[in-house]
Amino acid sequence: MRLLRELIEDTKEAVGAECAVAVRIAVDELLGDGGIECGGEAREVIGLLAEMPDLWDVNVSDWAHDSMTSRFAAEGYQEDFVRFVKSVTTKPVVGVGRFTSPDAMVSQIRRGVLDFIGAARPSIADPFLPNKVAAGDLDDIRECIGCNVCVSGDFTSTPIRCTQNPTMGEEWRRGWHPEAIPPRTGDDAFLVVGAGPSGLECARLLGRRGYTVHVAEAAPLLGGRVTLESSLPGLAAWARVRDYRLNQINKMQNVQIYRGSSVTVAQILEFGARRVVLATGARWRRDGVGRANTRAIAGFDGTAVFTPEDIMAGRLPPAPVIVFDDDHYYLGAVLAEKLRAAGLAVTLVTPAARVSAWTVNTLEQFAIQKRLLDLGIDILMNRNIVDFDGGSVTAACVFTGRRQALATASVVTVTARAPNEQLAEALAAAAGDVQAAGIISVNSIGDCLAPGTIAAAVYAGHRYAREFDFPQSDLPGFRRELPG
Amino acid sequence: MRLLRELIEDTKEAVGAECAVAVRIAVDELLGDGGIECGGEAREVIGLLAEMPDLWDVNVSDWAHDSMTSRFAAEGYQEDFVRFVKSVTTKPVVGVGRFTSPDAMVSQIRRGVLDFIGAARPSIADPFLPNKVAAGDLDDIRECIGCNVCVSGDFTSTPIRCTQNPTMGEEWRRGWHPEAIPPRTGDDAFLVVGAGPSGLECARLLGRRGYTVHVAEAAPLLGGRVTLESSLPGLAAWARVRDYRLNQINKMQNVQIYRGSSVTVAQILEFGARRVVLATGARWRRDGVGRANTRAIAGFDGTAVFTPEDIMAGRLPPAPVIVFDDDHYYLGAVLAEKLRAAGLAVTLVTPAARVSAWTVNTLEQFAIQKRLLDLGIDILMNRNIVDFDGGSVTAACVFTGRRQALATASVVTVTARAPNEQLAEALAAAAGDVQAAGIISVNSIGDCLAPGTIAAAVYAGHRYAREFDFPQSDLPGFRRELPG
Numbered sequence: 001m002r003l004l005r006e007l008i009e010d011t012k013e014a015v016g017a018e019c020a021v022a023v024r025i026a027v028d029e030l031l032g033d034g035g036i037e038c039g040g041e042a043r044e045v046i047g048l049l050a051e052m053p054d055l056w057d058v059n060v061s062d063w064a065h066d067s068m069t070s071r072f073a074a075e076g077y078q079e080d081f082v083r084f085v086k087s088v089t090t091k092p093v094v095g096v097g098r099f100t101s102p103d104a105m106v107s108q109i110r111r112g113v114l115d116f117i118g119a120a121r122p123s124i125a126d127p128f129l130p131n132k133v134a135a136g137d138l139d140d141i142r143e144c145i146g147c148n149v150c151v152s153g154d155f156t157s158t159p160i161r162c163t164q165n166p167t168m169g170e171e172w173r174r175g176w177h178p179e180a181i182p183p184r185t186g187d188d189a190f191l192v193v194g195a196g197p198s199g200l201e202c203a204r205l206l207g208r209r210g211y212t213v214h215v216a217e218a219a220p221l222l223g224g225r226v227t228l229e230s231s232l233p234g235l236a237a238w239a240r241v242r243d244y245r246l247n248q249i250n251k252m253q254n255v256q257i258y259r260g261s262s263v264t265v266a267q268i269l270e271f272g273a274r275r276v277v278l279a280t281g282a283r284w285r286r287d288g289v290g291r292a293n294t295r296a297i298a299g300f301d302g303t304a305v306f307t308p309e310d311i312m313a314g315r316l317p318p319a320p321v322i323v324f325d326d327d328h329y330y331l332g333a334v335l336a337e338k339l340r341a342a343g344l345a346v347t348l349v350t351p352a353a354r355v356s357a358w359t360v361n362t363l364e365q366f367a368i369q370k371r372l373l374d375l376g377i378d379i380l381m382n383r384n385i386v387d388f389d390g391g392s393v394t395a396a397c398v399f400t401g402r403r404q405a406l407a408t409a410s411v412v413t414v415t416a417r418a419p420n421e422q423l424a425e426a427l428a429a430a431a432g433d434v435q436a437a438g439i440i441s442v443n444s445i446g447d448c449l450a451p452g453t454i455a456a457a458v459y460a461g462h463r464y465a466r467e468f469d470f471p472q473s474d475l476p477g478f479r480r481e482l483p484g
Numbered sequence: 485m486r487l488l489r490e491l492i493e494d495t496k497e498a499v500g501a502e503c504a505v506a507v508r509i510a511v512d513e514l515l516g517d518g519g520i521e522c523g524g525e526a527r528e529v530i531g532l533l534a535e536m537p538d539l540w541d542v543n544v545s546d547w548a549h550d551s552m553t554s555r556f557a558a559e560g561y562q563e564d565f566v567r568f569v570k571s572v573t574t575k576p577v578v579g580v581g582r583f584t585s586p587d588a589m590v591s592q593i594r595r596g597v598l599d600f601i602g603a604a605r606p607s608i609a610d611p612f613l614p615n616k617v618a619a620g621d622l623d624d625i626r627e628c629i630g631c632n633v634c635v636s637g638d639f640t641s642t643p644i645r646c647t648q649n650p651t652m653g654e655e656w657r658r659g660w661h662p663e664a665i666p667p668r669t670g671d672d673a674f675l676v677v678g679a680g681p682s683g684l685e686c687a688r689l690l691g692r693r694g695y696t697v698h699v700a701e702a703a704p705l706l707g708g709r710v711t712l713e714s715s716l717p718g719l720a721a722w723a724r725v726r727d728y729r730l731n732q733i734n735k736m737q738n739v740q741i742y743r744g745s746s747v748t749v750a751q752i753l754e755f756g757a758r759r760v761v762l763a764t765g766a767r768w769r770r771d772g773v774g775r776a777n778t779r780a781i782a783g784f785d786g787t788a789v790f791t792p793e794d795i796m797a798g799r800l801p802p803a804p805v806i807v808f809d810d811d812h813y814y815l816g817a818v819l820a821e822k823l824r825a826a827g828l829a830v831t832l833v834t835p836a837a838r839v840s841a842w843t844v845n846t847l848e849q850f851a852i853q854k855r856l857l858d859l860g861i862d863i864l865m866n867r868n869i870v871d872f873d874g875g876s877v878t879a880a881c882v883f884t885g886r887r888q889a890l891a892t893a894s895v896v897t898v899t900a901r902a903p904n905e906q907l908a909e910a911l912a913a914a915a916g917d918v919q920a921a922g923i924i925s926v927n928s929i930g931d932c933l934a935p936g937t938i939a940a941a942v943y944a945g946h947r948y949a950r951e952f953d954f955p956q957s958d959l960p961g962f963r964r965e966l967p968g
Contacts, residue, residue: 034778034779157641294518295518353837353838353865354837366883369883370883370884373881373883373884373886374884381837382853397857399850399853399854399857400854400857400858402857481967482967483965483966483967
């Protein structure tokens with residue numbers, strides 16, 4: 001109390017009337033009575049110092065609690081923790097809580113929960129969010145999906161990325177403004193094959209630039225993997241990747257989307273588009289090859305082995321089921337959750353030391369492993385799968401190789417994805433015909449070139465649409481900070 | 485084969501007679517028949533391309549195998565893998581294997597195993613290793629201890645550090661040359677209290693600078709924690725931290741060491757040294773406070789709770805014993821290994837998801853967990869300890885809080901260290917007397933200021949001795965690369 005009081009006093013004295021002094025304080029550490037609680041010490045502290053700062057900036061700690069993903073917390077989820085603050089001070093109060101929709105923001109202001117809305121991740125997804133609210137262009141807001149890929153760069157020492165906003169982190173390096181897009185440099189028409197995240201972003205941006213774009217999607221539904229995955233537990237907000245782009249494209253006269261339209265080489269040759277972009281995505285491997293296994297797992301060619309696409313298509317494997325996660329991002333655990341919710345006995349087996357090990361980088365790992373344990377899913381870590389005979393798998397300790405048999409009726413294998421590159425290969429084999437048809441470029445983007453995150457797929461689509469007509473060079477293509 | 489052949493051909497063609505072309509190749513992936521083996525494909529490949537490169541640079545992969553620590557591999561441990569190479573080529577061959585002693589290097593050359601000695605980590609520990617060999621100053625070589633702290637910076641995105649060579653990574657930033665040391669700037673005499681890694685490095689460097697230095701060590705043995713820890717399984721080479729410094733100090737007339745000499749405030753006041761440096765180290769906490777517990781663990785004040793110092797002093801706890809590792813570096817697992825070797829039934833309990841979790845940064849984690857499992861040590865991860873009643877502990881899942889009782893006769897607690905700061909506090913309380921005695925500075929360095937790695941303690945001793953007489957400034961004190 002005294003330290004904080006003196007810090008505020010000294011700071012106010014130092015800045016004088018030049019600027020306001022804000023105090024950020026976590027009002028709940030979510031440690032129960034082992035830490036500060038919003039109903040206890042936090043109320044006393046803020047009550048006693050109530051009128052000293054010019055602005056109270058309140059949230060919860062630690063970072064994983066403060067920046068929860070959409071999988072684990074709803075928009076505005078800090079309301080119950082911070083709502084008391086305005087009752088003990090007359091000073092304005094700002095808070096956060098992954099606010100993405102103007103309605104949720106306005107609701108907290110009107111109901112007197114907050115005076116200011118803090119929105120870091122939503123501003124990463126759309127830096128022009130306040131301007132669009134002010135202009136009434138609510139439809140044009142690119143809403144954060146709450147995946148925390150933005151956070152992962154902090155842990156992996158890589159540039160920040162955003163699933164929704166591919167220009168994030170490239171404003172200076174590549175000169176990509178999130179709203180100002182260079183106009184088209186020619187009259188070429190485009191055929192984009194595939195309406196997943198990469199194809200849709202590519203088509204949206206080519207359309208914004210003024211090009212004529214045709215998008216052919218083989219499936220009856222648009223959105224590719226985000227449409228499939230957003231039906232899984234906790235991932236509904238991910239459909240915004242599709243919805244934002246479709247909404248933008250629907251306003252354009254120069255972009256046409258054809259659903260249920262798988263295309264052949266012959267059709268592409270006949271179509272008449274000068275430029276062809278392949279965004280055909282990837283599929284999950286069925287053979288068990290992934291990080292721990294460079295060769296197919298014996299028995300994974302059996303009928304009791306299911307891929308994520310099988311489960312997302314609604315197939316229910318016979319129980320008990322083993323989910324083998326050698327992917328280590330979110331999907332293995334999400335599928336385990338879905339199958340458990342369907343009443344199945346589920347064991348998650350992984351060669352990693354943690355469930356969804358990579359999600360330490362999205363601040364979700366603890367919450368994921370806790371949720372699976374709370375749901376009664378058995379977890380066997382540090383184990384590879386050696387073989388499966390339809391009735392049991394042989395699991396081997398990754399450290400010692402010691403083996404054990406695990407009885408199971410089925411296996412869901414989540415190990416790695418293989419690119420859908422058949423069309424690219426067929427077009428390459430028909431290079432002469434392609435040239436004769438007047439097609440001047442064929443490019444693969446996103447998962448069909450290199451399976452990766454949704455953010456990487458959107459980025460690839462954006463980059464192609466933005467830079468395909470740039471002069472080619474051997475230089476890195478972006479500015480670097482070089483020591484003087 | 486063809487790819488490698490064409491790469492060599494094209495490279496040789498490109499460089500012409502301008503320079504030699506070396507080929508680095510891992511002759512064994514240590515994957516058994518799942519990868520390249522030195523007795524199989526590697527021999528065929530190098531045999532067929534034998535005379536094409538000007539130099540063969542051979543090792544094993546992956547990095548954890550290529551850069552094994554002294555805990556897991558002896559000097560020259562790659563000999564069995566690479567010795568065949570010279571039998572299939574007339575070109576010179578270079579290899580690695582953490583060579584630290586000239587004898588081991590010369591032996592491999594004389595026996596025809598290698599033509600050149602590769603030594604990265606030994607050159608980090610002593611960049612003047614070749615010069616010292618050439619000059620015959622073998623005693624002055626600062627031998628790598630094989631701890632791989634150097635590697636950890638790569639994983640933690642922090643500047644490289646070396647336990648033996650504190651100038652590593654500071655050559656440009658701070659202008660620290662590993663051999664060229666600035667001479668003394670005055671006549672002050674020094675009293676260094678404590679002859680652990682920090683005190684010894686401080687005394688060595690002050691001595692090199694020409695100062696008169698007295699070192700008072702309370703214990704009968706010198707070296708502090710490295711003397712204790714180097715008696716543990718696999719850590720013998722760590723004694724080099726002490727031995728290099730004692731060997732250097734023994735050559736100096738101006739540095740005196742007093743063993744078995746604990747000092748009081750009164751003795752320091754009487755001693756007559758103008759500058760006092762406190763390097764009194766740290767001790768392991770007995771109360772269980774560490775990363776997972778901010779409060780003492782109930783029952784850890786009982787007689788069946790042992791600290792690492794108890795075990796290193798030769799006390800044997802009653803079995804079965806639980807080693808509670810909430811430190812996550814090497815010591816918990818090393819102590820478990822020692823107790824198991826003494827025939828005790830041992831269970832290692834840790835709130836982390838891995839045994840010695842931090843050692844992923846030293847490339848040792850896999851080897852450590854495998855060794856413990858191979859030794860028959862039970863491992864219970866993701867568990868905190870709630871209490872201990874002398875006969876069993878209550879362990880709680882870190883995710884769900886679910887509790888279980890574990891019968892045990894004793895607990896060895898490895899959680900955190902507390903600084904030995906009593907002397908510093910007593911001197912601060914006697915500030916008037918200190919000034920009256922003519923003492924112009926009292927500084928704490930190393931573990932007694934902030935418990936850390938051995939590398940950090942050595943660094944602190946070096947930095948004090950090198951910079952105490954630098955002009956003080958608010959600037960960072962080192963050069964930075966700033967974008968132009």
